[in-house]
Amino acid sequence: MTDPIRLHKELSAIWGTPGRWGRLSSVNHTVLGKRFMVVALTFFAIGGFLSMLIRAQLATPNSAFIGPEIYNQIFTMHGTVMMFLFAIPMFEGFVIYMLPKMLGARDMAFPRLTAYGFWCYLFGGSILIIALLVGAAPDSGWFMYTPLSSRPYTPGINADVWLLGLTFVEISAVTAAIEIFISILKMRAPGMSLARMPLIGWYMLVTSGMMIVGFPPLILGAILLELERAFDLPFFDPTRGGDPLLWQHLFWLFGHPEVYIIFLPAAGALSTIIPVFAQRTILGYRSIIAAIVAMGFLSFGLWVHHMFTVGIPHLALAFFSAASALVAVPTAIQIFAWIGTLASGRPRWDIPMLYVAGFFCVFVIGGLTGVMLAMVPFNTQAHDSYFVVAHLHYVLVGGFVFPMLAGIYHWMPHISGRQSLYRLSVPAFWLIFVGFNLTFFLMHLTGLMGMPRRISTYPSNWGWDWLNLLSSIGGFILTMGFCLVLADLVLQWRFGRRYRRDPWKAQTLEWATATPPAPYNFAALPRVDRRADMLEPAEIGPVLAGGTGYLGFVRDGEQETLGVDMFTGEPEHVIVLPRRTFLPLWTALATASVFLALLFRQYWLVPFGALLTLGMFLLWPRTLGRREDTGPVDIGMGEQVPFDVESKSNASVLANLAALIMNGTLFTSLLFGALFLLVIAPNWDGVAPMSLPLWAGVVAIVLAIAGAALSWLARSRNAAGGEAMPWLIGSAVAMAAATVLLVLLMTLVPDPTGHARNAVVFTLLGYGALHTALGALMSAHGGWRIMQGYVSTRRSTEMTLAWLWCFYAAAASLLSVAMATLLSAAA
Amino acid sequence: MSGVNQRALVLLVAGFTVWSVGFVALYALQALGCAYEWPQHRAILIGADVVSLLPLIWLAMMKPVREGEPATSLSVTALWANRAALASGVLVFLPVTFVSACI
Numbered sequence: 033m034t035d036p037i038r039l040h041k042e043l044s045a046i047w048g049t050p051g052r053w054g055r056l057s058s059v060n061h062t063v064l065g066k067r068f069m070v071v072a073l074t075f076f077a078i079g080g081f082l083s084m085l086i087r088a089q090l091a092t093p094n095s096a097f098i099g100p101e102i103y104n105q106i107f108t109m110h111g112t113v114m115m116f117l118f119a120i121p122m123f124e125g126f127v128i129y130m131l132p133k134m135l136g137a138r139d140m141a142f143p144r145l146t147a148y149g150f151w152c153y154l155f156g157g158s159i160l161i162i163a164l165l166v167g168a169a170p171d172s173g174w175f176m177y178t179p180l181s182s183r184p185y186t187p188g189i190n191a192d193v194w195l196l197g198l199t200f201v202e203i204s205a206v207t208a209a210i211e212i213f214i215s216i217l218k219m220r221a222p223g224m225s226l227a228r229m230p231l232i233g234w235y236m237l238v239t240s241g242m243m244i245v246g247f248p249p250l251i252l253g254a255i256l257l258e259l260e261r262a263f264d265l266p267f268f269d270p271t272r273g274g275d276p277l278l279w280q281h282l283f284w285l286f287g288h289p290e291v292y293i294i295f296l297p298a299a300g301a302l303s304t305i306i307p308v309f310a311q312r313t314i315l316g317y318r319s320i321i322a323a324i325v326a327m328g329f330l331s332f333g334l335w336v337h338h339m340f341t342v343g344i345p346h347l348a349l350a351f352f353s354a355a356s357a358l359v360a361v362p363t364a365i366q367i368f369a370w371i372g373t374l375a376s377g378r379p380r381w382d383i384p385m386l387y388v389a390g391f392f393c394v395f396v397i398g399g400l401t402g403v404m405l406a407m408v409p410f411n412t413q414a415h416d417s418y419f420v421v422a423h424l425h426y427v428l429v430g431g432f433v434f435p436m437l438a439g440i441y442h443w444m445p446h447i448s449g450r451q452s453l454y455r456l457s458v459p460a461f462w463l464i465f466v467g468f469n470l471t472f473f474l475m476h477l478t479g480l481m482g483m484p485r486r487i488s489t490y491p492s493n494w495g496w497d498w499l500n501l502l503s504s505i506g507g508f509i510l511t512m513g514f515c516l517v518l519a520d521l522v523l524q525w526r527f528g529r530r531y532r533r534d535p536w537k538a539q540t541l542e543w544a545t546a547t548p549p550a551p552y553n554f555a556a557l558p559r560v561d562r563r564a565d566m567l568e569p570a571e572i573g574p575v576l577a578g579g580t581g582y583l584g585f586v587r588d589g590e591q592e593t594l595g596v597d598m599f600t601g602e603p604e605h606v607i608v609l610p611r612r613t614f615l616p617l618w619t620a621l622a623t624a625s626v627f628l629a630l631l632f633r634q635y636w637l638v639p640f641g642a643l644l645t646l647g648m649f650l651l652w653p654r655t656l657g658r659r660e661d662t663g664p665v666d667i668g669m670g671e672q673v674p675f676d677v678e679s680k681s682n683a684s685v686l687a688n689l690a691a692l693i694m695n696g697t698l699f700t701s702l703l704f705g706a707l708f709l710l711v712i713a714p715n716w717d718g719v720a721p722m723s724l725p726l727w728a729g730v731v732a733i734v735l736a737i738a739g740a741a742l743s744w745l746a747r748s749r750n751a752a753g754g755e756a757m758p759w760l761i762g763s764a765v766a767m768a769a770a771t772v773l774l775v776l777l778m779t780l781v782p783d784p785t786g787h788a789r790n791a792v793v794f795t796l797l798g799y800g801a802l803h804t805a806l807g808a809l810m811s812a813h814g815g816w817r818i819m820q821g822y823v824s825t826r827r828s829t830e831m832t833l834a835w836l837w838c839f840y841a842a843a844a845s846l847l848s849v850a851m852a853t854l855l856s857a858a859a
Numbered sequence: 860m861s862g863v864n865q866r867a868l869v870l871l872v873a874g875f876t877v878w879s880v881g882f883v884a885l886y887a888l889q890a891l892g893c894a895y896e897w898p899q900h901r902a903i904l905i906g907a908d909v910v911s912l913l914p915l916i917w918l919a920m921m922k923p924v925r926e927g928e929p930a931t932s933l934s935v936t937a938l939w940a941n942r943a944a945l946a947s948g949v950l951v952f953l954p955v956t957f958v959s960a961c962i
Contacts, residue, residue, distance in 0.1 A: 227864065329944075347958045362943070711891060
């Protein structure tokens with residue numbers, strides 16, 4: 033018989049975070065999720081303050097309040113902060129905190145990556161805010177269109193702050209995407225098949241998949257624009273064969289799915305909250321999953337609707353117009369499912385439901401104006417006017433902020449262990465609701481009356497005066513509402529009444545944990561025998577807390593949780609998670625040195641910073657894994673499974689696959705950019721063919737393919753119980769030789785600053801060289817792990833990883849050289 | 860049961876994956892045809908449209924589970940997702956048959 037108190041103390045000692053400076057070593061998802069949310073809300077407050085300055089400036093005509101230069105920085109930073117530093121990190125924080133609890137796991141798949149992502153987010157965001165305080169913030173608008181953001185028109189470091197600061201922040205987004213994707217697929221409670229997963233799991237699965245393929249185009253665009261600004265490689269300069277439209281394509285390839293990346297998690301929260309307050313299970317579970325999948329794909333087919341007025345053929349307009357209108361259908365399916373759930377249930381009104389109702393009003397208006405803007409003729413009229421500003425705020429505030437506030441009121445008791453006293457929350461809601469609509473509904477009218485976005489002032493005789501004044505008054509009412517919410521939350525945290533388990537009578541697993549939750553979430557993991565939004569947490573919780581379930585014990589002082597079959601949810605292996613460490617913090621600081629060196633144009637420092645970061649990453653796995661084969665071990669409930677290092681489909685292999693898919697998307701975007709410039713860009717006529725030595729490219733490809741083949745042989749030999757080391761050494765040598773040849777080819781490209789063709793060829797070869805070098809590193813790392821004794825026939829993760837990266841490097845170098853050859857012949 | 864779920868998950872994303880590939884292919888063919896002034900541009904676009912729709916039709920008519928296997932929530936969802944992908948394909952790709960392709 034397990035002693036629950038002793039078990040709790042033992043698990044807390046292993047999973048807990050120490051006080052004082054030790055807090056900085058935390059890798060626990062509960063701690064980091066809360067940190068993400070607190071920092072995101074701080075940025076939200078900063079973004080809100082900036083919006084107050086905007087509204088103060090626009091409240092009256094001919095205003096000289098802040099002037100155009102500062103105004104440009106403020107509206108750029110308002111959009112940037114709200115989109116990149118608040119909305120995405122806020123949902124990341126929510127998911128990092130909540131997902132393992134909802135799925136029945138003890139943490140996310142890669143706790144140190146969570147911590148690294150958090151530090152990158154904090155440091156990158158701080159760079160942007162410090163730049164704002166010293167008057168060097170980006171000022172070209174949150175979508176940074178070229179050529180305005182190019183060096184001749186933005187000569188200071190303002191645009192570099194945006195490009196480098198945000199790319200630094202995006203590290204947290206891409207690491208979170210991989211982590212969320214793998215955690216959902218592999219770390220659910222036993223018995224929770226995909227078909228039993230709560231809907232929020234589906235929302236997050238699709239969202240993380242969208243992030244994996246949606247963020248790389250933006251990252252590539254930022255890299256290319258920074259290369260242009262720092263080293264004069266002319267990707268976007270039309271006078272030298274570049275094209276500003278390439279930036280728009282790359283930005284909106286990310287930018288439109290981004291809206292759905294923000295909306296889907298919020299919709300997931302709604303699909304969880306609404307059934308609780310309707311007191312019935314969600315209507316149309318299967319239809320909603322189909323709708324989420326449809327939205328995930330369709331949202332990528334809309335990006336050109338941001339470019340309807342740049343001069344593109346009717347057929348392209350028709351494609352994107354149809355797809356833009358079509359995405360309203362799966363959105364509507366979800367909205368009708370939520371309304372149906374409320375209509376067929378016994379709704380009880382409480383504070384979260386006020387915000388749900390607010391969501392319905394605001395988001396539906398935003399959706400309808402979205403369908404209007406999807407129509408090309410109307411879009412042409414309303415383009416870049418305040419109508420668009422109104423639409424996007426109705427969609428983003430309706431689709432994210434209102435659900436977020438519903439979620440905060442719903443889940444705050446889980447975080448704080450206390451319930452709100454509700455003295456301030458009702459007036460706070462009405463101030464927000466009325467203030468929001470007063471501010472933004474009127475912008476539809478100013479937009480229809482012709483007021484363009486981004487202007488810092490306007491004359492008094494165009495009829496916009498009173499609409500702008502009322503908008504500004506509404507904005508201040510809205511801010512008062514948010515201040516009341518903040519006060520309400522502080523009061524709840526300090527004076528809220530304590531409650532017993534599951535105050536809302538919800539039916540999902542997070543309410544089976546203690547509240548506030550212990551750092552290990554569950555003393556034992558449950559077996560789920562039905563759909564996981566129909567459980568009884570109040571009954572399950574005490575049973576699990578007593579240690580009845582899977583892994584209801586401590587083994588070797590390690591952080592253990594279960595890995596399951598991706599499809600059925602049956603236990604597959606024991607995942608041993610890494611303990612707390614300062615390594616993520618040091619690695620993030622090393623990464624920061626790279627970005628700061630670039631920002632301050634100390635380019636000689638960049639290789640040192642990059643090597644330091646790489647060295648730090650190589651330290652991460654040095655104590656992970658096992659030095660002996662263990663075979664199946666006890667997991668409780670009379671079942672046995674092996675450790676993750678002895679499982680072929682472990683989380684590390686899947687995460688690397690996801691990282692390669694993300695990397696492949698970035699590479700595909702680069703290939704698209706090369707083709708786009710070749711086919712569309714001006715000033716390509718009469719460019720002299722480039723004479724690169726074909727033999728060097730062919731030999732580099734052959735060496736890269738040989739390196740991949742040798743890594744495959746190493747993997748096969750290891751699986752057959754043979755010696756893998758010689759093959760790995762051969763693989764590393766072949767990949768390194770390929771790298772040398774590709775770098776040699778880069779040096780032979782004539783003046784990469786002279787024409788976009790040369791710049792693209794240079795970049796393509798650089799991409800190939802970087803990846804053959806990474807292939808060499810992964811093979812060498814595999815050899816190092818063999819020497820350390822971490823590899824055996826059964827423990828073969830490193831062999832698989834070396835093969836995956838070498839295979840990718842071979843494919844990338846083949847395509848890089850092929851595309852470079854095609855472009856070399858262009859004239 | 861793992862096989863049924865695995866198949867259902869693949870089918871769940873299959874239709875819209877085909878839709879995405881068709882969308883990108885048609886957009887690329889439209890741009891290439893205009894840039895290089897292909898004489899049979901319209902015919903190529905319509906041909907690509909038909910080629911894109913055929914697998915979508917097949918997926919939309921495909922039974923989500925094999926003989927003797929139990930239907931799961933996921934397999935039924937996959938069927939509806941594929942029907943939605945076909946409808947999306949018909950609607951979004953239709954303009955290639957009549958709208959002017961180049962400026």
